[in-house]
Amino acid sequence: MKHENFYKENMKQSAMKKQKSSESFILEMYTQMVIDESLFKMRKATLLSAIDSALDNRDKGLFQTLSTEYNKLVRAVS
Numbered sequence: 001m002k003h004e005n006f007y008k009e010n011m012k013q014s015a016m017k018k019q020k021s022s023e024s025f026i027l028e029m030y031t032q033m034v035i036d037e038s039l040f041k042m043r044k045a046t047l048l049s050a051i052d053s054a055l056d057n058r059d060k061g062l063f064q065t066l067s068t069e070y071n072k073l074v075r076a077v078s
Helices: 002-056 060-076
Strands: none
Touching: 002 060
């Protein structure tokens, strides 16, 4: 009987560890998604501001460079 209880307890602990590991992985994944989204939005806003500035200054070369970079950024997430 002691061996059965030991086995059951051991299996319960193993299952709980797997569940905690899975929950931890999911939490880390969500955290990374939030960070990635924040970085994307920040980079997008920075590029749009720089593009506006290039337009205001009539800097065609810089505008084209920034526009290309912006388009690559937007396509990367599509």
